[in-house]
Amino acid sequence: MSTIAEKKSLTDQFLNLYRDRADEISANSAPLLNTHRDFAVKRLGQLGFPVKGSEEYRYADIESVFRNDLEKQFGENKVSIDIRDIFHCDVPDLDTNLLLLVNGRYYNDGQLIKELPGGIIAGSLAEASRKYPDIIEKHYNNYAIGSKDGLVALNTAFAQDGIFIYVPKGVKVEKPVQVVNIMISDNDLMAQHRNLFIAEKDSEMKIVVCDHSLSAQRFLTNSVNEVYTAEGAQVSLTRIQNEHNGSAQITHSFSHQETRSRLSASTISLHGGFIRNNLFVTLNGEHAENQSTGLYLSDKGQYIDNFVHIDHASANCFSNQLYKGVLDDYASGSFTGRILVRRDAQKTNAYQSNNNILLTDDAKMYSHPQLEIYADDVKCSHGSTMGQLDESALFYLRSRGINHRESRLLLMFAFAHEVIQNIKVPALQERIDDLVNKRLRGELSRCNNCAMQCG
Amino acid sequence: MQKEQDQILGDLTSGEYKYGFYTDIEQDSIARGLSEDVIRMISAKKNEPEFMMEFRLKAYRHWLTMKMPLWAHLNIPEIDYQDKIYYSAPKQKAKLTSLDEVDPDLLETFNKLGIPLEEQKHLSGVAVDAVMDSVSVKTTFKETLAERGIIFCSFSEAVREYPDLIKKYMGSVVPYTDNYFAALNSAVFSDGSFCYIPKGVRCPMELSTYFRINAANTGQFERTLIVAEDNSYVSYMEGCTAPMRDENQLHAAIVEIVAMESAEVKYATVQNWYPGNKEGKGGVYNFVTKRGICKGDNSKISWTQVETGSAITWKYPSCILRGKNTTGEFYSVAVTNNHQQADTGTKMIHIGENSKSIIVSKGISAGVSNNSYRGLVKVLPGAQNARNFSQCDSLLLGDKCGAHTFPYIESGNQSAIIEHEATTSKIGEDQIFYCNQRGIATEDAIGLIINGYAKEVLNKLPMEFAVEAQKLLQISLEGSVG
Numbered sequence: 001m002s003t004i005a006e007k008k009s010l011t012d013q014f015l016n017l018y019r020d021r022a023d024e025i026s027a028n029s030a031p032l033l034n035t036h037r038d039f040a041v042k043r044l045g046q047l048g049f050p051v052k053g054s055e056e057y058r059y060a061d062i063e064s065v066f067r068n069d070l071e072k073q074f075g076e077n078k079v080s081i082d083i084r085d086i087f088h089c090d091v092p093d094l095d096t097n098l099l100l101l102v103n104g105r106y107y108n109d110g111q112l113i114k115e116l117p118g119g120i121i122a123g124s125l126a127e128a129s130r131k132y133p134d135i136i137e138k139h140y141n142n143y144a145i146g147s148k149d150g151l152v153a154l155n156t157a158f159a160q161d162g163i164f165i166y167v168p169k170g171v172k173v174e175k176p177v178q179v180v181n182i183m184i185s186d187n188d189l190m191a192q193h194r195n196l197f198i199a200e201k202d203s204e205m206k207i208v209v210c211d212h213s214l215s216a217q218r219f220l221t222n223s224v225n226e227v228y229t230a231e232g233a234q235v236s237l238t239r240i241q242n243e244h245n246g247s248a249q250i251t252h253s254f255s256h257q258e259t260r261s262r263l264s265a266s267t268i269s270l271h272g273g274f275i276r277n278n279l280f281v282t283l284n285g286e287h288a289e290n291q292s293t294g295l296y297l298s299d300k301g302q303y304i305d306n307f308v309h310i311d312h313a314s315a316n317c318f319s320n321q322l323y324k325g326v327l328d329d330y331a332s333g334s335f336t337g338r339i340l341v342r343r344d345a346q347k348t349n350a351y352q353s354n355n356n357i358l359l360t361d362d363a364k365m366y367s368h369p370q371l372e373i374y375a376d377d378v379k380c381s382h383g384s385t386m387g388q389l390d391e392s393a394l395f396y397l398r399s400r401g402i403n404h405r406e407s408r409l410l411l412m413f414a415f416a417h418e419v420i421q422n423i424k425v426p427a428l429q430e431r432i433d434d435l436v437n438k439r440l441r442g443e444l445s446r447c448n449n450c451a452m453q454c455g
Numbered sequence: 456m457q458k459e460q461d462q463i464l465g466d467l468t469s470g471e472y473k474y475g476f477y478t479d480i481e482q483d484s485i486a487r488g489l490s491e492d493v494i495r496m497i498s499a500k501k502n503e504p505e506f507m508m509e510f511r512l513k514a515y516r517h518w519l520t521m522k523m524p525l526w527a528h529l530n531i532p533e534i535d536y537q538d539k540i541y542y543s544a545p546k547q548k549a550k551l552t553s554l555d556e557v558d559p560d561l562l563e564t565f566n567k568l569g570i571p572l573e574e575q576k577h578l579s580g581v582a583v584d585a586v587m588d589s590v591s592v593k594t595t596f597k598e599t600l601a602e603r604g605i606i607f608c609s610f611s612e613a614v615r616e617y618p619d620l621i622k623k624y625m626g627s628v629v630p631y632t633d634n635y636f637a638a639l640n641s642a643v644f645s646d647g648s649f650c651y652i653p654k655g656v657r658c659p660m661e662l663s664t665y666f667r668i669n670a671a672n673t674g675q676f677e678r679t680l681i682v683a684e685d686n687s688y689v690s691y692m693e694g695c696t697a698p699m700r701d702e703n704q705l706h707a708a709i710v711e712i713v714a715m716e717s718a719e720v721k722y723a724t725v726q727n728w729y730p731g732n733k734e735g736k737g738g739v740y741n742f743v744t745k746r747g748i749c750k751g752d753n754s755k756i757s758w759t760q761v762e763t764g765s766a767i768t769w770k771y772p773s774c775i776l777r778g779k780n781t782t783g784e785f786y787s788v789a790v791t792n793n794h795q796q797a798d799t800g801t802k803m804i805h806i807g808e809n810s811k812s813i814i815v816s817k818g819i820s821a822g823v824s825n826n827s828y829r830g831l832v833k834v835l836p837g838a839q840n841a842r843n844f845s846q847c848d849s850l851l852l853g854d855k856c857g858a859h860t861f862p863y864i865e866s867g868n869q870s871a872i873i874e875h876e877a878t879t880s881k882i883g884e885d886q887i888f889y890c891n892q893r894g895i896a897t898e899d900a901i902g903l904i905i906n907g908y909a910k911e912v913l914n915k916l917p918m919e920f921a922v923e924a925q926k927l928l929q930i931s932l933e934g935s936v937g
Binding site: 055343344346356358359360361362363364365366367368369370371372373374375376377378379380381382383384385386387388 | 526528836849851852853854855856857858859860861862863864865866867868869870871872873874875876877878879880881
């Protein structure tokens with residue numbers, strides 16, 4: 001009974017917080033974003049916080065992450081130091097257009113929104129909603145609104161800013177846009193940002209999102225990404241989660257794909273105490289393709305939870321999920337992948353695979369690959385494995401004079417590389433290979449030049 | 456070509472339930488409703504000892520605190536538990552000693568089902584404990600079994616004659632607190648079978664029970680308990696067909712199996728309760744808790760099920776692999792047609808070292824039915840070298856049905872190897888083309904392919920059942936084609 005009382009109080013806590021500070025939240029955001037808040041608050045009241053043990057949040061204890069007494073900032077960023085002084089992304093040969101998000105707000109150098117070389121419009125979401133109200137009105141909260149997750153409503157109610165990226169019709173940009181999401185503060189902090197990425201008809205773009213924490217405080221992020229890929233658009237989205245282990249991160253991505261669009265999303269989770277990634281993909285037009293991959297390497301007490309829902313709402317679509325993980329020490333993880341094929345989505349091809357390696361007896365992994373199929377002319381399959389490194393492969397390597405440790409590392413690296421090779425930015429692929437290699441060796445896998453000792 | 460196939464598939468899948476008839480036998484029933492008084496009355500009617508009544512009441516009180524679970528992928532109309540009759544027994548004049556004394560109407564019912572008691576008694580070497588509604592009517596071959604020390608009797612008889620065994624094992628695998636329907640069953644269970652195989656005994660024949668729901672509006676709550684002592688072996692078969700009835704009937708059974716060291720228990724089910732008519736009206740709700748525990752080292756429990764009936768099937772025959780080197784097996788064919796719904800699968804809980812489990816599940820959906828596989832494989836930290844392999848295939852016949860797979864895989868041991876794979880598809884046009892090319896008509900080809908698809912599971916059934924199961928598959932799906 002006590003848990004129900006607490007759950008209510010957690011929802012109430014945020015409802016009260018909203019009531020008390022609604023003016024401040026709205027004042028520091030934009031009118032278009034504000035119009036969605038009342039409904040979201042109502043929805044939060046109805047849905048409440050997810051409860052551990054429910055079908056969607058079977059193992060993730062959301063309440064425990066929210067229970068920390070975290071500061072919430074609704075005004076301007078109070079960061080006094082210049083982020084650019086201490087943060088350098090040092091990926092060799094990675095030439096990107098860099099956008100910084102600090103504690104959930106767009107960090108600008110005087111320009112809130114700008115046109116990047118190649119024709120991409122990028123910058124603050126709040127600012128964009130003033131400058132391009134037509135676009136924002138059409139897409140903002142359009143894909144997340146149907147969610148039955150109270151945390152999404154929570155984000156809509158509180159989100160004030162985030163990153164907006166827009167590629168106009170027919171524009172193809174080679175150079176990736178890099179969004180670096182930084183948490184830095186003197187106090188324990190909670191942030192809820194909101195990103196909106198739009199790729200118009202026949203456009204192409206690549207986005208890299210890096211999550212970092214630059215101070216040792218406890219952080220909690222509850223972010224929502226909405227991605228719209230119009231007819232024929234091609235989007236590649238790579239996310240690298242590398243916050244320190246005292247932080248908790250909950251991400252919700254809603255991807256909406258139209259006819260012939262292609263979206264490839266990779267999520268690489270390296271560090272972070274508590275990570276929950278919700279990915280919802282709707283294939284809304286024929287011949288749309290979705291590739292969702294994930295890699296999670298965890299040790300100590302880390303908890304990494306991936307939840308993927310692919311909705312085949314149209315015929316002739318293709319989707320593929322590949323999620324792999326290595327768990328060490330007493331880390332735990334969960335994977336839930338669901339393929340939903342709707343009644344008329346004939347000729348669907350959908351695959352799903354989840355492979356895990358457990359390195360200790362204290363590590364725990366939960367895997368739920370799921371198929372929900374209402375059309376008959378489909379090819380759908382899923383597979384899930386849990387086990388350890390292949391003894392015969394180990395023996396092969398040892399018989400070639402490679403020592404035990406190196407052999408194991410080599411095999412684990414090969415295991416992980418299957419996911420990494422899906423990343424569409426070559427320089428980044430190399431970099432992640434390197435990070436993963438370091439991570440598996442137990443070395444610090446931060447960027448070399450970073451001044452912060454947050455590993 | 457496509458049209459013709461659809462047409463044939465449509466014809467095949469529109470078959471009507473063939474076992475729909477109703478035997479008018481005088482019933483000894485109590486009034487509708489559920490309360491402590493009703494439970495006391497059931498207990499009194501069955502001349503049960505005090506401990507049973509206490510058990511029932513405890514279960515009932517616990518049930519009152521529980522809520523109907525909602526997680527299954529099922530659409531269950533609200534059930535009014537106060538509108539059910541919880542005890543119904545065919546009226547008997549006196550204790551029966553021979554078949555001649557059995558009610559001729561009742562015998563006729565069994566004959567229609569194709570299980571004439573006399574014939575089976577003499578020819579097939581199968582001991583039949585026929586449960587008609589709630590009370591065991593006739594038990595055969597008891598003496599043969601008794602010679603070897605095997606106890607095979609109705610549950611109520613066991614309660615009276617072997618209270619120590621019942622006290623020791625009843626509720627040890629499925630406690631009354633286990634789930635909503637287990638609590639309900641524990642409170643009101645009517646009858647069932649009890650089977651005890653002593654140390655080192657190999658049961659010389661297949662044990663079998665035919666369950667049958669008869670009286671209108673009677674919830675049937677059987678309880679089966681099988682205890683296999685060290686180094687023993689038993690193969691148990693359960694099969695059921697129910698007469699056509701318009702109101703929904705509730706069926707919440709419990710099956711418990713205890714396998715001690717090196718014992719082996721095979722449990723096979725062919726379930727063909729009334730599935731409701733083509734519009735989804737009527738049909739049996741089949742909410743069953745089946746669980747076995749491999750208590751001793753090297754023991755083995757094997758579940759085989761062919762599920763073709765019931766409007767709603769909700770069951771997960773499970774194995775708790777507690778001993779070292781234990782084995783759990785689950786083979787299932789689930790067929791849903793018209794408006795049927797099934798959420799079925801298994802749970803394999805690996806506790807002991809070197810425990811192994813295998814899951815083979817074949818789902819076939821037709822009409823506007825929904826068929827889900829839901830299974831749990833859980834490896835606890837102590838289960839060194841645990842091994843599981845799961846294979847779940849779904850076949851869709853028609854574009855209005857649904858096939859779903861919800862496996863839960865939880866590993867807490869690094870040396871465990873768990874594999875799960877599932878596929879969903881329809882019957883390949885190339886396969887039909889191949890058959891056609893060899894002169895096999897499309898409708899025969901579909902029957903052939905479905906039988907081949909389910910073969911892996913049907914092969915695990917005892918001979919007597921394999922034949923019936925194959926017939927059932929065809930009746931369920933093939934309508935007039937037999």
